[in-house]
Amino acid sequence: MKRFVDLAELPREEVLALLELSGRLQREPQPRALAGKILGLLFLNPSLRTLASFQAGMARLGGSSFVITPGQGTWQLETRPGAVMDGAAAEHAREGIPVLASYCDALGIRAFADGRDLAADLAETTFNALAALVDKPLINLESAVNHPCQALADWKTLEDFGVPRGGRLVLSWAYHPRPLPLAVPSAVLHMAALRGMEVVVLRPEGFALPPSVMDKARRAAALSGGSVRESEDRREALAGAHIVYAKEWGATACYGDAAEEARRRAGLTGWCVRNEWFEPAATECRLMHCLPVRRNVAVADEVLDGPRSIVRHQAYNRLPVQMAVLYRLLKGL
Ligand code: CP
16 A cells, blocks of 8 residues: 555445454554654644544554644745745645655645645645655645545444445535535545445535545445435434434535525535434434534534443544544555
8 A cells, every 4th residue: 555545536445444454453452563763744734633643643653743734933934936025924734745745655645725726625626735745655634625544543433333334324514604515525526436325415505525526435335335415304314324424524516605605504514414314214323423523513412421432433443544644555465
């Protein structure tokens, strides 16, 4: 494996092998496996889980890591091609990223969506331009429309809780005061389809995921016997569901138009997951969310603090699956 950027770049068997390796590293720790190896982590956007779990994972395998958050103790980094750099940024990614890559054995990059041009974000314009500057194994720490580390951790979580391969996963839009990126819903949709699940995207009008995102998931479902469809009807979508995966994202019908986006979401505060949502679901139906989550805005306390919530286990699983990714990238076995 040369890079970990998109689950769709890997054969399904390779994804399953990473999950198997993550379980093995939990059962049989290898504290010297990556001795002498260095992981660089470049965060152009904030993080709690991704940053901490990669540093912890590298340390647990005997390696070390450094973190760069441009503008916070390091130079601000310009990423736009052709920019006239007479503003705050003192360094361009074209110099900064190859320099960072020269110090480490693998580099992770987080670069969120710009949020203005849907076509550019769907094409991963920023992440791909940065990735082209890296001559080492590369890890996507979350890009405009992908978060493979989250997706892999979520797959492991589904396995850990014995969620049936063909079970129903409802990826439900949830309210947030701001339009959030499409990265997690896109990655989770693809992951669940690749796992072979019956996936229902539950969302209000105007918040459909882009056709290219749906098509990618449908191709994965075709490989694995899963299915993908959309619904605006909560009771119908949740009937017999095994998982409600709550996630906030921006209105694709007016992407980049802040005023129209605010108007559309103003009437949607009722999309906060509550216990009553689970009435038509399977008895053992669980709540997933990638975190961070706004309590009583996206998901109510009663759900997050109740027995259905497995969000902390999801977050924990970032550690073992990323250790498997690091092991495969840096040790190659
Ligand atoms: N889920 C996730 O990626 O969390 P962070 O943004 O805190 O890294």
